[in-house]
Amino acid sequence: MIGDAEQIAVSEVLASGQLVQGPRVSAFEEALSARLKGRGVVAVGNGTSALHLALLALGIGPGDEVLLGDLSWPSPANMVSQIGATPIFVDVDPQSGNMDPNRIGAVLSERTRALIVVHSFGIPADMAGIREALASKPGVLVIEDAACALGGWTSEGPVGTLADAACFSFHPRKIITTGEGGAVIAGDEAMETRLRRLCNHGLDLEHQGGDRFQETGFNLRMSDLHAAIGLVQMDRLDTLIAERRRLHRLYMELLSDVPEAALLEGLGDEGSVVQSLIVVVEDGLDRDALVVGLRTRGVEATLASYSNHSLPPFRGRPGAESERLPISARIAEQGLTLPLYPGMEEDAPRRVVNALRDLLKEQRLAQ
Numbered sequence: 001m002i003g004d005a006e007q008i009a010v011s012e013v014l015a016s017g018q019l020v021q022g023p024r025v026s027a028f029e030e031a032l033s034a035r036l037k038g039r040g041v042v043a044v045g046n047g048t049s050a051l052h053l054a055l056l057a058l059g060i061g062p063g064d065e066v067l068l069g070d071l072s073w074p075s076p077a078n079m080v081s082q083i084g085a086t087p088i089f090v091d092v093d094p095q096s097g098n099m100d101p102n103r104i105g106a107v108l109s110e111r112t113r114a115l116i117v118v119h120s121f122g123i124p125a126d127m128a129g130i131r132e133a134l135a136s137k138p139g140v141l142v143i144e145d146a147a148c149a150l151g152g153w154t155s156e157g158p159v160g161t162l163a164d165a166a167c168f169s170f171h172p173r174k175i176i177t178t179g180e181g182g183a184v185i186a187g188d189e190a191m192e193t194r195l196r197r198l199c200n201h202g203l204d205l206e207h208q209g210g211d212r213f214q215e216t217g218f219n220l221r222m223s224d225l226h227a228a229i230g231l232v233q234m235d236r237l238d239t240l241i242a243e244r245r246r247l248h249r250l251y252m253e254l255l256s257d258v259p260e261a262a263l264l265e266g267l268g269d270e271g272s273v274v275q276s277l278i279v280v281v282e283d284g285l286d287r288d289a290l291v292v293g294l295r296t297r298g299v300e301a302t303l304a305s306y307s308n309h310s311l312p313p314f315r316g317r318p319g320a321e322s323e324r325l326p327i328s329a330r331i332a333e334q335g336l337t338l339p340l341y342p343g344m345e346e347d348a349p350r351r352v353v354n355a356l357r358d359l360l361k362e363q364r365l366a367q
Contacts, residue, residue, distance in 0.1 A: 005232045028227040031234045032168075032183055035151070037161045040192035042184045043222035043230075044199050047147045047169025050182035051079040051116070053220065054165040057184075057194045058141050060085050064113035065319070069099035069125075070308050070328035072118045076145055077308045085113070088319035089309045092328045096266030097121060097278065097305065097335075100327070101129030105136070107319070114141040119149035119159055120305070122175065122244075122275030123266035127154060127162045143167065147182075148275035150175045151241045159271070160185050170226075175240060175273055176233035178226040243342040244274040247349060251277055251340070254353040260285060260360045261336070277340040278304045279356075280331055285363055287334050293359040299352050304335025 029041040044050050060066060062084035068076050070089040077087040088107050093100045097120040104115075115134065117125045125144075134140045144162060146152070147169035152159035160166040166185035170178040186192035197204050202217030233240075248267055255261060261279040266272060281287055287303065294301040307328045309320035322329065338352055 022224040024224040024227040024231060025222050028178075028222070028230045028234070029183070031231060032185075035234075035237070036158055036185055039161055040186040040189065042186065042192060042195040042199060043227060044182045044184060044220045045222060046180055047167060047171060047174075047182035048075045048079060049199070049218075049220040050167035050169070050184045051076055051143070051145065052082065053195055053198050053218075054143050054167055054184050055079055055083050055085070055114070056198060057186075057191050058114065058143070058165060060114050060141070063111065065109060065111040067099075067104060067107060067112060067115040068308065069116075069118050069120070070325045071097050071120060071305050071331055072145070072308065074306060074308055074311060074313075075147075076116045076118065077314060080116070081313070086111070086319055087308070087314065088112070089314075089325060089328075091325045092120075092331070093126070093266075094327050094331070095264065096123045096125070096269075097264060097331055098123060098125040098266070099130065101126055101133040103324070104130065104133035106324070108134075108137050112137060112140055114143060116143045116145050117163070118145040118147075119152060121264065121267065121278050122148045122152060122273035123264070123269055124149060124152045124154045124159050124271045127156060141165075144185075147171075148174060149273055151237050152273045153271040163187075165191065170230055173275075175244075175275055176230060176237055178222065178230035178233070181222050181226045181230060240342050241273045244340060245272075247340050247344060248274045248277065250349050251338070251353070254349055255279065258353065258357050258360065260364075261356060274340065276304070277338045278331075278335055279338060280304070280335050281360070283330075283334065284367070285334070285360065287336055289363065290336060290356070290359050293362075294352075294355055297355045299355050300339055302337045304331055304337050307332035
């Protein structure tokens with residue numbers, strides 16, 4: 001949600017003429033670092049770029065296998081494929097939609113080099129369980145895809161500080177937005193240095209002349225214009241999360257008498273930031289018809305997420321065997337995202353649930 005403060009910040013950047021990577025990007029990185037135990041932060045153009053750069057900086061490439069939770073937007077699987085590695089999908093926990101640590105052991109192999117764990121819908125994943133599942137294969141690198149979970153935390157610390165690297169997104173649907181943007185959280189100083197080179201054409205400012213270009217790279221930098229928006233949003237991060245949690249509690253109460261639609265239990269976890277409000281409707285009900293019906297009633301609903309193994313680029317490939325992934329498939333088929341965002345009108349959740357209740361009743365009567 002962009003307000004007056006963000007518009008003023010953008011106007012100041014435009015007036016300064018400093019639109020590329022400059023002081024506001026550095027300030028935004030410092031603000032993020034302060035929330036993440038002082039870790040090195042490299043701001044980039046979007047969350048997918050963050051995943052791409054993290055994989056490259058950690059040396060993942062052709063011949064490697066990377067374990068991924070099957071239920072997510074396809075960015076992690078796309079980036080693993082784009083660098084020549086092989087995505088191996090892991091089924092998810094039904095309460096959170098996050099990778100189920102108990103399913104990891106069955107897919108570990110000699111080629112397993114890394115694991116990307118998504119903190120789905122703003123629900124922190126079971127990082128301790130994942131590390132335990134990887135104990136039999138030391139050296140597997142872990143990347144947090146924390147695109148939806150800025151401000152989330154576990155008993156071990158903040159989301160984004162629990163692995164060898166982490167990635168955030170600042171797309172407009174995330175906890176805070178920069179308009180479009182992302183960040184990589186580096187595991188050490190050497191990784192941070194390499195990330196800064198990779199996102200800026202391979203440029204190393206420690207060298208002079210043509211020697212400054214130490215390797216081939218990309219143009220994936222964040223601009224000062226985007227960072228200015230992010231700085232204002234960071235000041236409101238705790239307030240935004242508190243409002244999401246309040247709305248979740250309200251939805252819990254309103255949905256308590258709608259047995260056909262169950263909220264994901266993990267949304268209520270203490271460290272959750274409730275990026276998306278996910279309900280899973282009973283088998284036999286038509287989720288797609290519910291989405292259409294809600295939209296005709298003025299409720300902007302959509303599906304919950306995607307079961308990656310069933311998407312055309314991955315369908316039928318090794319590592320995407322459907323018989324291993326039934327929970328992900330069910331949430332993808334029966335999951336529904338309902339509106340939840342700071343600034344919602346106070347009566348809006350009640351109208352949403354009433355519309356959903358009516359549509360579910362219609363489907364039951366038609367059966």
